[in-house]
Amino acid sequence: MGMNVGSSSGKDLDVVVDINTTPLIDVMLVLLIMLIITIPIQTHAVKINMPVNTPPKVDKPPIIVKLNVDADGTIHWNDTVIPDRSTLEVTFRQMLTEPEIPEIHLRPDRAAQYKVVAMIMATAQRLGVTKIGIVGGEQFM
Structure with missing residues (x-):
């Protein structure tokens, strides 16, 4: 100073x-x-305790049902046309009575209406179908 x-x-x-x-x-x-x-570094990771054991091996692959929806709203159950909602409900109920419940692969067409796909998913949920997934998402990118 x-x-x-x-x-x-x-x-x-x-x-x-x-x-x-x-x-x-x-x-x-x-x-x-x-x-x-x-100041500690802020991490945006979620800390999860993952299981250490290996999962059991599956002897046989699961049964897969291909449920396709065309652009005009036609529903195909393994290449069999399902004409309306009541037939779809009957088919779902028959599937649920089988000893091994199959997986449903729902594949909507890019031009299919949303209400048809939503109707299929709502029917499956109402009847208690849990093994359902939407496949073919690469066409929407």
Whole structure:
């Protein structure tokens, strides 16, 4: 820190006191850097305890039912045309009585109406079908 007293030849002796702020700024920057370094890194990961054991091996592959929906709303159950909702319900009920319930792969056409696909999924949910999935999503990208 310094102090400027002025020249001794003048009659007015004004004392000018200016504080040197450079060391203060340096100390504040060092403290800021130390604060930034000591803050823990924020991770956006979800910590999950995954099972360690290997899953049991499946002896035979599951039975798969291909349920296709055409652009005009026609429903195909393994290449058999399902004309209406009541026939679809009967087919679902027959499937649920089998000893091994098959997986349903629902494959709607890109131009198919949403209400037909929603009707199939709502019917399956109402009847208790749990092994259903929509496949062929690559056509919508």
